[in-house]
Amino acid sequence: MGSRVTRVAMVCGLIVLSGACASSQEWSEWRQNKAHFASGDHGFFSVRNQGGAPARITRADVAAARDQGWWGTPVTVSSEQIQQN
DSSP states (O other), X not given: OHHHHHHHHHHHHHHXXXXXXXXXXXXXXXXXXXXXXXXXXXXXXXXXXXXXXXXOOBXXXXXXXXXXXXXXXXXOOOGGGOBOO
16 A cells, blocks of 8 residues: 555656646647647657757758747757758
8 A cells, every 4th residue: 555655646746846847938838739749740850859969950841840830949040051851
């Protein structure tokens, strides 16, 4: 019984701690959208550009973001850094 209560307490603690990491602006943005990413393209782009390395952005990414209405923190680069597909 004690280990079950401990597990439930740990899960509840993780939920509270993970929710505390988002700003009120992020929570508002997440409430407006029904999914974490606008599309599969959006998800692949985000995974490909995480981790602190310089972002790799193609013209197709820019077009997909515009056409599919991607949300979240924008990745900004100069026009010279945008790669041809």
